Amino acid sequence: MPFIRVSYMEQHYGEVQLKHISQVIMKALVDHFNVPEDDCFQAFHAHKKEEFYYHPHYLNVQRSDGLIFIHITCKSGRSIRQKTGLYQQLAQQLSIEVPMRQEDVFIVINENEFADWSFGNGIAQMISVSEEVSE
Template sequence: MPFIRVSYQEDQYTPTELPLISKVIMEALIEHFNVPEDDCFQAFHAHKPYEFYYNRNYLNVERSDRLLYIQITLKSGRSTAQKTGFYKSLAEHLANIVNVRQDDVFAVLVNTEFEDWTFGNGIAQMIQASENGKEGGLE
């Protein structure tokens, strides 16, 4: 049940690269957090340069204009090892598959609970699934 927002500076990524970024993110979520393959909800946002701000070398990370902000809202409960494995895999695969510099992969996980989600129809589907013993993992 993760919801992913990817923000980037316009004209930095091509229409061919964006689906690859989406795929890499999903594969890392599946591998490290056991997210079901069909649980894909992502929004990509291109920003004009005057709408996109960042420190080029905060914490000794050398960022470029191809910086990706990847915000993932998901159910709480992942271990530190899962999270760090996810971050490493995400950066490596984006570098290898999309040619994104690892320095330009900025990811943040936002933890929520089942009652914080509706997937439509005004129903908290994850609460119902949890009550019926059908959590389907910790998506």
């Protein structure tokens, strides 16, 4: 059930590269977060150069204009090992599949709970009726 937002500088990645980015992200989520293969919800956002700011070497990572921000919103409960495995797989596979520099893969995870999701129809599909009534 993760929701993924990918931000990048416009005209830096083409349609084929964006498709590869999407596929690599989905594969890493399946491998490390045990996400079902059909649980794919992703939005890509291209930004003009004047809308996209980053420090080129914060924490001794040398970034370029090929930088992408991958923002993952998901249910809480993943271990540090799962998260770090996800980070490693994303950086490695994106460098191969897109290709792009591993230094340009910036990832942030925001966690929430089942009640924070509605997949449509105004229903919180991930919580049971008994949980709704008890609160």
